[in-house]
Amino acid sequence: MFHKPIKLLDIELNSPIRAIGILDEYDRLQALVRLHGSPIGCVNVPVTNGCCPGRTIGKAIFEQHAKAIVHHLLCDSLATGRGLREWSVRDLLQVPHPVYTGALPKVTVAVCSRDRTVDLARCLDSLRHLDYPDLDLLVVDNAPSNGATERLVRNTHPNIRYVREPRAGLNWARNRAILEAKGEIIAYTDDDVVVDPGWVKALATVFGEDPDVMAVTGLVVPYELETEAQILFEQDGGFGRGFERRWHHASEGKRVARLYGGTGRLGTGANMAYRRTLFDHIGYFDPALDVGTPTKGGGDLEMFFRVIKEGYTLVYEPSAVVRHVHRIDRDSLKDQFLGWGAGFYSYVIRSSLSYPEECFGFLRLGLSWMWQRNIRRFLKSYAGAEHFRRDLIKAELKGSLTSFFRYVKARSQAT
Numbered sequence: 001m002f003h004k005p006i007k008l009l010d011i012e013l014n015s016p017i018r019a020i021g022i023l024d025e026y027d028r029l030q031a032l033v034r035l036h037g038s039p040i041g042c043v044n045v046p047v048t049n050g051c052c053p054g055r056t057i058g059k060a061i062f063e064q065h066a067k068a069i070v071h072h073l074l075c076d077s078l079a080t081g082r083g084l085r086e087w088s089v090r091d092l093l094q095v096p097h098p099v100y101t102g103a104l105p106k107v108t109v110a111v112c113s114r115d116r117t118v119d120l121a122r123c124l125d126s127l128r129h130l131d132y133p134d135l136d137l138l139v140v141d142n143a144p145s146n147g148a149t150e151r152l153v154r155n156t157h158p159n160i161r162y163v164r165e166p167r168a169g170l171n172w173a174r175n176r177a178i179l180e181a182k183g184e185i186i187a188y189t190d191d192d193v194v195v196d197p198g199w200v201k202a203l204a205t206v207f208g209e210d211p212d213v214m215a216v217t218g219l220v221v222p223y224e225l226e227t228e229a230q231i232l233f234e235q236d237g238g239f240g241r242g243f244e245r246r247w248h249h250a251s252e253g254k255r256v257a258r259l260y261g262g263t264g265r266l267g268t269g270a271n272m273a274y275r276r277t278l279f280d281h282i283g284y285f286d287p288a289l290d291v292g293t294p295t296k297g298g299g300d301l302e303m304f305f306r307v308i309k310e311g312y313t314l315v316y317e318p319s320a321v322v323r324h325v326h327r328i329d330r331d332s333l334k335d336q337f338l339g340w341g342a343g344f345y346s347y348v349i350r351s352s353l354s355y356p357e358e359c360f361g362f363l364r365l366g367l368s369w370m371w372q373r374n375i376r377r378f379l380k381s382y383a384g385a386e387h388f389r390r391d392l393i394k395a396e397l398k399g400s401l402t403s404f405f406r407y408v409k410a411r412s413q414a415t
Contacts, residue, residue: 012035105185110139114142120292121326175287196320198319199320216310218272256305257361257364295344348365
């Protein structure tokens with residue numbers, strides 16, 4: 001049974017927490033909780049009589065995120081060099097949040113799009129508000145069926161460069177962005193995303209602080225939860241990868257499929273950035289993978305794995321926030337789940353062929369994923385123990401089972 005939509009908003013703890021009203025259309029309120037602009041978690045509280053009292057919100061934040069708040073404040077205190085010999089919570093609240101003051105690299109923001117002008121318009125509008133001193137904005141129009149995207153960019157966004165990539169496939173568009181980029185860093189996002197004003201600065205700061213970092217991913221939260229399909233997607237995990245910075249690195253040549261084969265936990269293609277020079281060392285994105293090809297996905301997963309496998313460092317930075325517009329109807333959501341199954345196993349097949357020493361690790365990963373994610377959930381749905389929609393489970397299972405043939409077809413088309 002579908003409940004009412006969920007209202008989304010941000011709450012900054014440096015400001016008073018006030019009651020939120022005019023919520024008659026909503027069943028719950030979900031807030032992204034931030035401190036000094038940095039996200040520390042989400043709270044989900046019920047709406048009563050069209051209102052959510054500030055006290056209720058504050059209590060939920062304290063109960064769920066008190067530890068994360070104190071951790072954030074302690075880190076700020078240590079970063080200022082004050083130490084912990086004499087402090088109180090009141091003292092910690094007065095400590096200024098440290099700001100990176102080193103050199104920042106030029107960043108190319110690449111938005112890869114195909115025939116989704118309405119979504120793209122919303123994304124490009126959000127790019128206007130980016131807080132960053134040295135930006136190169138680029139739209140890569142992938143095998144368009146008409147000139148709507150070109151007109152949108154040229155007529156309403158003269159500060160954004162437009163490039164057409166005639167070969168269909170998201171990874172062809174990503175590779176074109178590498179060739180066209182003017183920045184030292186390439187930050188990728190999708191046309192169905194709204195970026196946070198501090199998104200690029202959060203990504204670039206990680207690169208600026210450590211020259212050994214070659215890739216950075218960030219936090220993806222929902223833009224809205226207005227329809228059943230959007231809520232179902234978020235209930236299945238969405239694109240969220242947590243609120244703690246994580247570093248990922250392995251020695252070059254080491255077998256890492258067992259640890260890093262499930263690269264979906266490292267981030268997602270809607271929010272990822274790379275040093276331009278990385279691609280000179282490990283190659284470009286595989287054009288046989290991802291949206292616009294028979295595999296329907298897996299391009300970002302494969303690149304994350306390749307970065308780790310080749311001995312480079314990838315950092316997940318939750319302060320780099322974008323908001324994703326989830327699929328609004330069941331049919332498009334089913335197609336997305338089919339793509340997840342097909343894309344994941346196409347990535348596994350591609351990586352096993354490229355790194356034969358990883359075959360056994362990927363075999364274990366593939367079998368485990370098939371059982372846990374596909375077959376087990378499918379069987380539990382008939383026993384009434386799995387509340388997720390069976391049609392979505394079946395769609396993902398179908399994509400998984402057909403992935404080998406999809407990758408072979410996509411590989412032949414890409415050569």
